[in-house]
Amino acid sequence: MRGTVGHVSLRRCFSACAVLLAVMIRPAPQELNAQVNPVATPIPDLAGIWDGGGRVRPTNSVSVPWAKTVPEGRALPDGTKADRNYVSNFPELNERALAYMKVFDEAISPKYDCQPSTPPALPYDPFHTEIVQWPDRVLFRYEKDDQLRTVWLDGRKPTAHDYGVQGFSVGRYEGNALLVETTNYVFDITGFDDYNGIPSSSLKRIRERYWREGNELKGTVTVEDPLFLRKPASYTARWLPAPRGYKLQPFDCDPELARISVQYIPPRYK
Amino acid sequence: MEVRRWISSTTSLAAAALLLTAVPVVAHHSSAAAYDNTKKVEHQGTVTKVLLKNPHGFVYLDSTDEKGQKIEVVIEMGGATGMVRQGWTKDTLPIGSVVKVSGIPSRAPGSHGITEAKFTAPDGTPIAPTPRPEYTDR
Numbered sequence: 176m177r178g179t180v181g182h183v184s185l186r187r188c189f190s191a192c193a194v195l196l197a198v199m200i201r202p203a204p205q206e207l208n209a210q211v212n213p214v215a216t217p218i219p220d221l222a223g224i225w226d227g228g229g230r231v232r233p234t235n236s237v238s239v240p241w242a243k244t245v246p247e248g249r250a251l252p253d254g255t256k257a258d259r260n261y262v263s264n265f266p267e268l269n270e271r272a273l274a275y276m277k278v279f280d281e282a283i284s285p286k287y288d289c290q291p292s293t294p295p296a297l298p299y300d301p302f303h304t305e306i307v308q309w310p311d312r313v314l315f316r317y318e319k320d321d322q323l324r325t326v327w328l329d330g331r332k333p334t335a336h337d338y339g340v341q342g343f344s345v346g347r348y349e350g351n352a353l354l355v356e357t358t359n360y361v362f363d364i365t366g367f368d369d370y371n372g373i374p375s376s377s378l379k380r381i382r383e384r385y386w387r388e389g390n391e392l393k394g395t396v397t398v399e400d401p402l403f404l405r406k407p408a409s410y411t412a413r414w415l416p417a418p419r420g421y422k423l424q425p426f427d428c429d430p431e432l433a434r435i436s437v438q439y440i441p442p443r444y445k
Numbered sequence: 446m447e448v449r450r451w452i453s454s455t456t457s458l459a460a461a462a463l464l465l466t467a468v469p470v471v472a473h474h475s476s477a478a479a480y481d482n483t484k485k486v487e488h489q490g491t492v493t494k495v496l497l498k499n500p501h502g503f504v505y506l507d508s509t510d511e512k513g514q515k516i517e518v519v520i521e522m523g524g525a526t527g528m529v530r531q532g533w534t535k536d537t538l539p540i541g542s543v544v545k546v547s548g549i550p551s552r553a554p555g556s557h558g559i560t561e562a563k564f565t566a567p568d569g570t571p572i573a574p575t576p577r578p579e580y581t582d583r
Protein backbone atom coordinates (compact mmCIF):
# COMPACT_ATOMS: atom_id res chain seq x y z
CA MET A 176 0.00 0.00 0.00
CA ARG A 177 1.35 3.50 -0.75
CA GLY A 178 3.18 5.25 2.19
CA THR A 179 3.67 2.15 4.27
CA VAL A 180 6.60 0.00 5.29
CA GLY A 181 5.18 -3.38 5.61
CA HIS A 182 1.98 -2.86 7.66
CA VAL A 183 3.35 0.33 9.47
CA SER A 184 2.77 3.80 7.99
CA LEU A 185 5.77 5.96 7.13
CA ARG A 186 4.43 8.69 9.37
CA ARG A 187 4.43 6.41 12.39
CA CYS A 188 7.86 5.14 11.49
CA PHE A 189 9.29 8.64 11.26
CA SER A 190 7.68 9.57 14.59
CA ALA A 191 9.17 6.57 16.32
CA CYS A 192 12.60 7.31 14.87
CA ALA A 193 12.40 10.91 15.99
CA VAL A 194 11.57 9.86 19.53
CA LEU A 195 14.36 7.34 19.53
CA LEU A 196 16.87 9.93 18.31
CA ALA A 197 15.72 12.46 20.90
CA VAL A 198 16.27 9.95 23.68
CA MET A 199 19.69 8.97 22.39
CA ILE A 200 21.07 12.51 22.04
CA ARG A 201 19.57 14.12 25.21
CA PRO A 202 22.04 16.17 27.27
CA ALA A 203 24.06 14.18 29.80
CA PRO A 204 23.08 14.81 33.44
CA GLN A 205 25.10 17.61 35.01
CA GLU A 206 27.98 16.38 37.09
CA LEU A 207 27.62 17.29 40.76
CA ASN A 208 31.32 17.32 41.39
CA ALA A 209 32.74 20.41 43.00
CA GLN A 210 35.14 22.38 40.91
CA VAL A 211 34.51 20.41 37.69
CA ASN A 212 37.96 20.24 36.23
CA PRO A 213 39.33 17.87 33.63
CA VAL A 214 42.66 17.83 35.45
CA ALA A 215 42.64 16.41 38.98
CA THR A 216 43.73 19.09 41.46
CA PRO A 217 45.43 17.97 44.66
CA ILE A 218 43.39 18.89 47.69
CA PRO A 219 45.45 19.98 50.69
CA ASP A 220 44.40 18.62 54.06
CA LEU A 221 43.34 21.74 55.92
CA ALA A 222 40.68 20.11 58.06
CA GLY A 223 40.81 20.32 61.81
CA ILE A 224 40.77 22.78 64.66
CA TRP A 225 43.53 25.36 64.50
CA ASP A 226 44.88 27.52 67.28
CA GLY A 227 45.46 31.18 66.42
CA GLY A 228 46.09 32.27 70.00
CA GLY A 229 48.99 33.90 71.80
CA ARG A 230 51.19 30.78 71.91
CA VAL A 231 51.22 30.71 68.11
CA ARG A 232 51.85 34.26 66.99
CA PRO A 233 51.86 37.83 68.34
CA THR A 234 48.43 38.89 69.58
CA ASN A 235 46.80 41.49 67.39
CA SER A 236 47.28 45.13 68.29
CA VAL A 237 47.61 48.49 66.64
CA SER A 238 50.80 47.22 64.98
CA VAL A 239 49.92 43.53 64.49
CA PRO A 240 49.38 42.20 61.86
CA TRP A 241 49.68 45.60 60.20
CA ALA A 242 53.00 47.14 61.03
CA LYS A 243 54.91 50.07 59.58
CA THR A 244 58.11 49.00 61.28
CA VAL A 245 59.09 45.91 63.23
CA PRO A 246 62.29 45.69 65.31
CA GLU A 247 64.75 43.17 64.01
CA GLY A 248 64.20 39.80 65.66
CA ARG A 249 60.58 40.45 66.68
CA ALA A 250 58.18 37.61 65.92
CA LEU A 251 55.97 38.13 62.89
CA PRO A 252 52.43 36.81 62.39
CA ASP A 253 53.68 34.00 60.16
CA GLY A 254 56.00 32.62 62.81
CA THR A 255 59.21 33.99 61.30
CA LYS A 256 61.28 36.81 62.75
CA ALA A 257 61.60 40.27 61.30
CA ASP A 258 64.93 41.07 59.73
CA ARG A 259 66.48 44.46 59.12
CA ASN A 260 64.86 44.57 55.68
CA TYR A 261 61.28 44.36 56.96
CA VAL A 262 58.86 45.99 54.52
CA SER A 263 55.80 47.71 55.96
CA ASN A 264 52.45 46.09 55.15
CA PHE A 265 50.43 48.87 56.77
CA PRO A 266 47.60 49.82 54.40
CA GLU A 267 47.92 52.99 52.38
CA LEU A 268 44.78 54.97 53.14
CA ASN A 269 43.18 57.44 50.80
CA GLU A 270 41.79 60.79 51.86
CA ARG A 271 38.32 59.38 52.41
CA ALA A 272 39.62 56.79 54.88
CA LEU A 273 41.67 59.39 56.69
CA ALA A 274 38.62 61.63 56.94
CA TYR A 275 36.55 58.82 58.42
CA MET A 276 39.25 58.03 60.94
CA LYS A 277 39.53 61.67 61.96
CA VAL A 278 35.88 61.93 62.98
CA PHE A 279 35.50 58.36 64.19
CA ASP A 280 33.91 58.01 67.60
CA GLU A 281 34.99 54.80 69.32
CA ALA A 282 31.78 54.71 71.34
CA ILE A 283 29.73 53.84 68.25
CA SER A 284 31.94 50.95 67.24
CA PRO A 285 29.62 48.04 66.41
CA LYS A 286 31.67 45.61 68.49
CA TYR A 287 30.12 47.09 71.62
CA ASP A 288 26.84 45.60 70.46
CA CYS A 289 28.37 42.24 69.60
CA GLN A 290 28.46 42.86 65.86
CA PRO A 291 30.92 40.24 64.65
CA SER A 292 34.40 40.79 63.37
CA THR A 293 35.12 40.23 59.66
CA PRO A 294 38.21 39.69 57.53
CA PRO A 295 40.91 40.91 57.42
CA ALA A 296 40.64 41.03 61.24
CA LEU A 297 38.65 37.86 61.92
CA PRO A 298 41.22 35.29 60.74
CA TYR A 299 43.84 36.94 62.96
CA ASP A 300 41.78 37.22 66.15
CA PRO A 301 43.48 35.09 68.83
CA PHE A 302 40.99 32.24 68.95
CA HIS A 303 40.53 28.80 67.45
CA THR A 304 39.22 28.13 63.96
CA GLU A 305 37.80 24.89 62.64
CA ILE A 306 38.07 24.01 58.96
CA VAL A 307 35.74 21.42 57.48
CA GLN A 308 36.28 20.31 53.89
CA TRP A 309 33.31 18.99 51.94
CA PRO A 310 33.31 18.20 48.20
CA ASP A 311 31.37 21.32 47.24
CA ARG A 312 32.35 23.71 50.03
CA VAL A 313 34.80 24.48 52.79
CA LEU A 314 33.47 25.65 56.15
CA PHE A 315 35.42 28.00 58.38
CA ARG A 316 34.04 28.01 61.93
CA TYR A 317 35.46 30.79 64.07
CA GLU A 318 35.40 30.70 67.83
CA LYS A 319 35.51 34.49 67.75
CA ASP A 320 31.99 35.80 67.56
CA ASP A 321 30.70 32.27 66.70
CA GLN A 322 31.10 33.01 63.02
CA LEU A 323 30.66 30.56 60.14
CA ARG A 324 31.97 31.29 56.67
CA THR A 325 31.03 29.01 53.79
CA VAL A 326 33.41 28.91 50.85
CA TRP A 327 31.59 27.53 47.82
CA LEU A 328 33.65 25.39 45.45
CA ASP A 329 30.95 24.65 42.89
CA GLY A 330 31.33 27.75 40.78
CA ARG A 331 28.25 29.57 42.04
CA LYS A 332 28.34 33.35 42.02
CA PRO A 333 26.84 35.82 44.48
CA THR A 334 23.70 37.73 43.68
CA ALA A 335 22.49 41.08 44.94
CA HIS A 336 20.71 39.18 47.73
CA ASP A 337 23.97 37.83 49.14
CA TYR A 338 25.28 40.92 50.91
CA GLY A 339 26.10 40.32 54.54
CA VAL A 340 28.48 40.87 57.40
CA GLN A 341 30.72 38.03 56.20
CA GLY A 342 30.06 38.59 52.51
CA PHE A 343 29.92 35.72 50.03
CA SER A 344 32.87 33.42 49.55
CA VAL A 345 33.88 31.25 46.63
CA GLY A 346 37.02 29.22 46.28
CA ARG A 347 39.07 26.61 44.49
CA TYR A 348 42.06 24.41 45.08
CA GLU A 349 45.20 25.28 43.20
CA GLY A 350 48.76 24.20 43.66
CA ASN A 351 48.24 22.50 47.04
CA ALA A 352 46.42 25.50 48.43
CA LEU A 353 42.86 26.68 48.92
CA LEU A 354 42.15 30.03 47.30
CA VAL A 355 39.21 32.02 48.61
CA GLU A 356 37.64 35.19 47.29
CA THR A 357 35.00 37.05 49.28
CA THR A 358 32.88 39.95 48.16
CA ASN A 359 29.42 41.35 48.93
CA TYR A 360 30.33 42.78 52.31
CA VAL A 361 28.04 45.37 53.84
CA PHE A 362 29.52 48.72 54.81
CA ASP A 363 31.24 48.52 58.21
CA ILE A 364 32.53 51.56 60.08
CA THR A 365 35.23 49.37 61.67
CA GLY A 366 35.43 46.79 58.94
CA PHE A 367 39.21 46.73 58.76
CA ASP A 368 40.18 46.06 62.38
CA ASP A 369 39.54 47.01 65.98
CA TYR A 370 42.59 49.15 66.38
CA ASN A 371 43.07 51.55 63.57
CA GLY A 372 39.52 52.79 63.08
CA ILE A 373 39.65 52.07 59.35
CA PRO A 374 36.24 51.45 57.77
CA SER A 375 35.40 49.06 54.95
CA SER A 376 32.98 49.54 52.11
CA SER A 377 30.70 47.26 50.09
CA LEU A 378 33.55 47.06 47.60
CA LYS A 379 35.81 45.29 50.08
CA ARG A 380 37.29 42.19 48.50
CA ILE A 381 39.17 39.64 50.55
CA ARG A 382 41.45 37.11 48.92
CA GLU A 383 42.85 34.32 51.04
CA ARG A 384 45.28 31.53 50.39
CA TYR A 385 45.59 28.63 52.83
CA TRP A 386 48.19 25.87 52.72
CA ARG A 387 50.05 23.44 54.97
CA GLU A 388 53.68 23.55 55.97
CA GLY A 389 54.30 20.49 58.05
CA ASN A 390 51.96 20.60 61.01
CA GLU A 391 51.31 24.32 60.53
CA LEU A 392 48.48 25.95 58.69
CA LYS A 393 49.56 29.08 56.87
CA GLY A 394 47.31 31.72 55.38
CA THR A 395 47.78 34.93 53.44
CA VAL A 396 44.93 37.41 53.72
CA THR A 397 44.76 40.24 51.19
CA VAL A 398 42.28 43.09 51.44
CA GLU A 399 41.29 45.41 48.64
CA ASP A 400 38.91 48.29 49.11
CA PRO A 401 39.24 50.97 46.44
CA LEU A 402 36.96 53.31 48.38
CA PHE A 403 39.40 53.46 51.30
CA LEU A 404 42.73 51.85 50.35
CA ARG A 405 45.07 53.05 47.64
CA LYS A 406 46.27 49.51 47.00
CA PRO A 407 45.76 45.99 48.39
CA ALA A 408 47.27 45.13 51.75
CA SER A 409 48.29 41.66 52.96
CA TYR A 410 49.49 39.74 55.95
CA THR A 411 50.53 36.11 56.33
CA ALA A 412 49.75 34.24 59.53
CA ARG A 413 50.18 30.77 60.89
CA TRP A 414 48.09 28.45 63.02
CA LEU A 415 49.06 25.39 65.01
CA PRO A 416 46.89 22.34 65.66
CA ALA A 417 44.64 22.81 68.67
CA PRO A 418 45.36 20.58 71.67
CA ARG A 419 44.07 17.05 71.19
CA GLY A 420 40.42 16.75 72.06
CA TYR A 421 39.79 20.48 71.94
CA LYS A 422 36.34 21.53 70.87
CA LEU A 423 35.40 24.99 69.74
CA GLN A 424 34.00 26.98 72.64
CA PRO A 425 30.87 29.08 72.27
CA PHE A 426 31.64 32.77 72.23
CA ASP A 427 28.13 33.85 73.18
CA CYS A 428 28.93 37.56 73.16
CA ASP A 429 27.11 39.15 76.09
CA PRO A 430 25.53 42.39 74.82
CA GLU A 431 25.38 43.91 78.28
CA LEU A 432 29.00 43.20 79.13
CA ALA A 433 30.09 44.24 75.64
CA ARG A 434 28.90 47.79 76.32
CA ILE A 435 30.31 48.20 79.83
CA SER A 436 33.54 49.91 78.79
CA VAL A 437 31.66 52.43 76.62
CA GLN A 438 30.79 54.29 79.81
CA TYR A 439 34.51 54.87 80.33
CA ILE A 440 34.99 56.59 76.97
CA PRO A 441 34.79 60.37 77.33
CA PRO A 442 32.09 61.56 74.91
CA ARG A 443 33.52 62.97 71.75
CA TYR A 444 30.35 64.58 70.48
CA LYS A 445 27.42 66.11 72.34
CA MET B 446 63.65 22.65 76.55
CA GLU B 447 59.98 23.05 75.74
CA VAL B 448 59.41 25.67 78.48
CA ARG B 449 62.11 27.96 77.12
CA ARG B 450 60.67 27.78 73.65
CA TRP B 451 57.22 28.50 75.05
CA ILE B 452 58.43 31.58 76.90
CA SER B 453 60.09 32.95 73.80
CA SER B 454 57.07 32.42 71.62
CA THR B 455 54.23 33.81 73.76
CA THR B 456 52.94 37.37 73.85
CA SER B 457 54.53 39.88 76.22
CA LEU B 458 51.42 39.83 78.43
CA ALA B 459 51.52 36.06 78.78
CA ALA B 460 55.23 36.22 79.58
CA ALA B 461 54.49 38.79 82.29
CA ALA B 462 52.01 36.36 83.79
CA LEU B 463 54.85 33.95 84.45
CA LEU B 464 57.66 36.29 85.28
CA LEU B 465 55.83 39.11 87.02
CA THR B 466 52.75 37.20 88.09
CA ALA B 467 50.59 39.88 86.46
CA VAL B 468 47.20 38.73 85.31
CA PRO B 469 47.44 38.88 81.54
CA VAL B 470 44.63 40.51 79.62
CA VAL B 471 44.88 39.39 76.03
CA ALA B 472 43.31 42.58 74.72
CA HIS B 473 42.74 41.62 71.13
CA HIS B 474 41.10 44.90 70.46
CA SER B 475 41.91 48.43 71.42
CA SER B 476 41.12 49.66 74.93
CA ALA B 477 42.92 52.97 74.65
CA ALA B 478 39.71 54.95 74.16
CA ALA B 479 38.29 53.79 77.49
CA TYR B 480 41.45 53.45 79.60
CA ASP B 481 44.38 55.82 80.14
CA ASN B 482 47.59 53.84 79.81
CA THR B 483 49.69 56.77 81.01
CA LYS B 484 48.31 56.31 84.53
CA LYS B 485 48.20 53.58 87.13
CA VAL B 486 45.72 53.05 89.93
CA GLU B 487 45.46 50.68 92.90
CA HIS B 488 42.56 49.54 95.02
CA GLN B 489 41.93 47.04 97.77
CA GLY B 490 38.50 45.58 98.12
CA THR B 491 36.19 42.60 98.47
CA VAL B 492 35.36 40.49 95.44
CA THR B 493 31.60 40.59 94.88
CA LYS B 494 31.26 39.21 91.39
CA VAL B 495 33.38 37.36 88.79
CA LEU B 496 32.05 37.08 85.26
CA LEU B 497 34.00 34.87 82.87
CA LYS B 498 32.28 35.84 79.66
CA ASN B 499 32.92 37.08 76.13
CA PRO B 500 33.90 39.50 74.73
CA HIS B 501 35.33 40.42 78.15
CA GLY B 502 35.16 39.06 81.63
CA PHE B 503 34.73 41.37 84.59
CA VAL B 504 35.62 41.30 88.28
CA TYR B 505 33.77 43.55 90.69
CA LEU B 506 35.20 44.84 93.95
CA ASP B 507 33.59 46.75 96.77
CA SER B 508 36.20 49.30 97.77
CA THR B 509 36.57 52.88 98.96
CA ASP B 510 38.01 55.94 97.26
CA GLU B 511 40.59 58.33 98.67
CA LYS B 512 37.86 60.13 100.60
CA GLY B 513 36.61 56.93 102.18
CA GLN B 514 33.47 56.84 100.09
CA LYS B 515 32.23 53.41 99.05
CA ILE B 516 32.80 52.67 95.41
CA GLU B 517 32.45 49.71 93.09
CA VAL B 518 35.59 48.97 91.09
CA VAL B 519 34.93 47.22 87.78
CA ILE B 520 37.94 45.34 86.41
CA GLU B 521 37.84 44.45 82.74
CA MET B 522 39.54 41.16 81.97
CA GLY B 523 40.16 39.24 78.79
CA GLY B 524 37.51 37.17 77.09
CA ALA B 525 36.41 33.96 78.73
CA THR B 526 37.91 31.79 76.00
CA GLY B 527 41.39 33.19 76.50
CA MET B 528 41.13 33.36 80.27
CA VAL B 529 40.24 29.70 80.53
CA ARG B 530 43.34 28.89 78.48
CA GLN B 531 45.34 30.94 80.95
CA GLY B 532 43.98 28.82 83.78
CA TRP B 533 41.29 31.11 85.13
CA THR B 534 38.26 29.63 86.84
CA LYS B 535 35.45 31.16 88.87
CA ASP B 536 37.39 30.12 91.98
CA THR B 537 40.60 32.00 91.10
CA LEU B 538 39.15 35.03 92.88
CA PRO B 539 36.61 33.64 95.36
CA ILE B 540 33.57 35.75 96.13
CA GLY B 541 34.10 37.47 99.45
CA SER B 542 37.89 37.36 99.30
CA VAL B 543 39.86 40.55 99.89
CA VAL B 544 42.34 41.39 97.15
CA LYS B 545 44.48 44.22 95.92
CA VAL B 546 44.33 45.23 92.29
CA SER B 547 46.51 47.55 90.28
CA GLY B 548 46.13 48.51 86.67
CA ILE B 549 45.24 51.15 84.12
CA PRO B 550 42.31 53.38 85.12
CA SER B 551 39.29 54.29 83.06
CA ARG B 552 39.19 57.71 81.42
CA ALA B 553 35.72 58.98 82.21
CA PRO B 554 35.81 61.33 85.22
CA GLY B 555 34.37 59.77 88.34
CA SER B 556 34.51 56.24 86.97
CA HIS B 557 36.32 53.38 88.64
CA GLY B 558 37.14 51.00 85.84
CA ILE B 559 40.46 49.18 85.54
CA THR B 560 42.05 47.12 82.83
CA GLU B 561 45.35 45.20 82.51
CA ALA B 562 44.93 44.30 86.13
CA LYS B 563 47.39 42.66 88.47
CA PHE B 564 45.92 40.97 91.52
CA THR B 565 47.59 40.25 94.83
CA ALA B 566 46.46 39.14 98.24
CA PRO B 567 46.50 41.87 100.93
CA ASP B 568 49.94 40.66 102.05
CA GLY B 569 51.29 41.11 98.53
CA THR B 570 51.22 37.46 97.47
CA PRO B 571 50.56 37.43 93.74
CA ILE B 572 47.35 35.87 92.52
CA ALA B 573 47.73 34.38 89.09
CA PRO B 574 46.43 31.17 87.59
CA THR B 575 48.75 28.70 85.90
CA PRO B 576 48.23 28.47 82.14
CA ARG B 577 46.84 25.11 81.08
CA PRO B 578 49.73 22.84 80.07
CA GLU B 579 48.29 22.01 76.66
CA TYR B 580 48.79 25.66 75.74
CA THR B 581 52.47 25.72 76.68
CA ASP B 582 53.40 23.29 73.94
CA ARG B 583 54.31 24.62 70.49
